[in-house]
Amino acid sequence: MTNEALLLVGDSVTDQDLYYKTHFLAGDPFVYAQLDGRSLLAVGAMELSRAEKESSVSEVRTFEELGYHELLKEHGDRYRAYAQLLMKIVSAIGADAVRVSGEFRALHADLLRESGLQVRVVPDLLLSDRRHKSAEEINAIEEAQRATERSTARGIEILRESDEVGGALVYRGVPLTSERLRSEIEGSLTRDGMDVSHTAIVASGPGAADPHWQGEGPLRVDEPIVLDIFPRGRRGRYFADMTRTVVRGRPAPILQKMYDAVLASQESAFAMIRPGANGSEIHQAVVDVLREAGFDREDGGPRYNHGTGHGVGLDIHERPGIGKHGDVLEEGDVVTVEPGLYHPEIGGIRIEDMVVVTAGGCRNLTRFPKEFVV
Structure with a gap:
């Protein structure tokens, strides 16, 4: 039996699903993962304080804390490094599979699947919640x-x-x-x-x-x-x-x-x-x-x-x-x-x-x- 988390990646100025789930408004990309009653928001270090004050999530962590810079050095490719960062976030929330929206980047999905993660694309992912x-x-x-x-x-x-x-x-x-x-x-x-x-x-x-x-x-x-x-x-x-x-x-x-x-x-x-x-x-x-x-x-x-x-x-x-x-x-x-x-x-x-x-x-x-x- 898999533990499937909701995974959203992007910025909440243009992606309203992200704002709906986090109540955190940011023009720079960030990551949101949710499994059952636990939700995790991963942001750049400069946004940490604001995210802790303004967001509605249960936990906020930084990309740096999750080892993004080390991943970048290890892989030498920012796309693969970012995919491994997403893997860490998914693991941190206790999930071994994710569901994503139809707008989720195909490259991210491919790299996550290459790493062994089950990725399920759900069109209109939050339609029922948001309507x-x-x-x-x-x-x-x-x-x-x-x-x-x-x-x-x-x-x-x-x-x-x-x-x-x-x-x-x-x-x-x-x-x-x-x-x-x-x-x-x-x-x-x-x-x-x-x-x-x-x-x-x-x-x-x-x-x-x-x-x-x-x-x-x-x-x-x-x-x-x-x-x-x-x-x-x-x-x-x-x-x-x-x-x-x-x-x-x-x-x-x-x-x-x-x-x-x-x-x-x-x-x-x-x-x-x-x-x-x-x-x-x-x-x-x-x-x-x-x-x-x-x-x-x-x-x-x-x-x-x-x-x-x-x-x-x-x-x-x-x-x-x-x-x-x-x-x-x-x-x-x-x-x-x-x-x-x-x-x-x-x-x-x-x-x-x-x-x-x-x-x-x-x-x-x-x-x-x-x-x-x-």
Whole structure:
């Protein structure tokens, strides 16, 4: 019978599995091993003190203490030396086999197997753990969401205060552009302790028919403006995600019809979300509402060209998914619900909230109002 440990190698800035298991944020690579109730974190000597204070593991050791420099001299090859260091860490925790994620380096796996260690690759290694959000995690997501809502409110305030000059919006005497409004929104987020390295979308005009276009250039009256904001909390490390589409001025009837259809389709999704609900069926219900309203048809009109939602947590996009190939929802999932309609000559309409799946349905974590005309 083998004693199989969980083994994670990397940095916790880019590998959220590592941060999830250790609560230790570091840009330099480190190693985490866990067997039953014991967990070991191996770091460079300069990180020892911080790791002991900040991490949630039961034991912290240094690469130097584990003999990495001696291994490097012995093998003359940093890859083989590192593999032998991993062998020492696995042995120190009492394991003789490991399970690793699909992102684990193939070279590490090959060298460990050469040394006689059984390595089992498990895709989505921590999926089950990470998708079921604890109360603490939901609080962190809601904290980021409140900051997102305050930044959106700031953006809409600027739109309302802007003057109309020849069909363009002018704020405090200067033309209002996507770039300028984005800067104001991200400034609000930064002051609220959010990480804005994932650039907010402030998109209008025909280019907004591309759902992930960040937006650029002057903002105009009577055109839909998509505000899709998804910051990460610097303290909690969890993301939020919200989209509102607004018009400063008077939307054309087709835009209002599109907006109403998207809003109705979102409500249909909310009504279906509960443990055991199939993400594919929820997505199809959204599509059905849009088609009943006269959209997403093969007639050259506005189309719906993306999934209905995705999980949110330490990554902005994680499981479960709500789309053509969606997952079955489980209690504790936090997911977005973000239907939209797009046309290359019109632009886009998208509305997005985040919900947590509860025993009896779902709870909307988003409080911000949905007002099309501002």
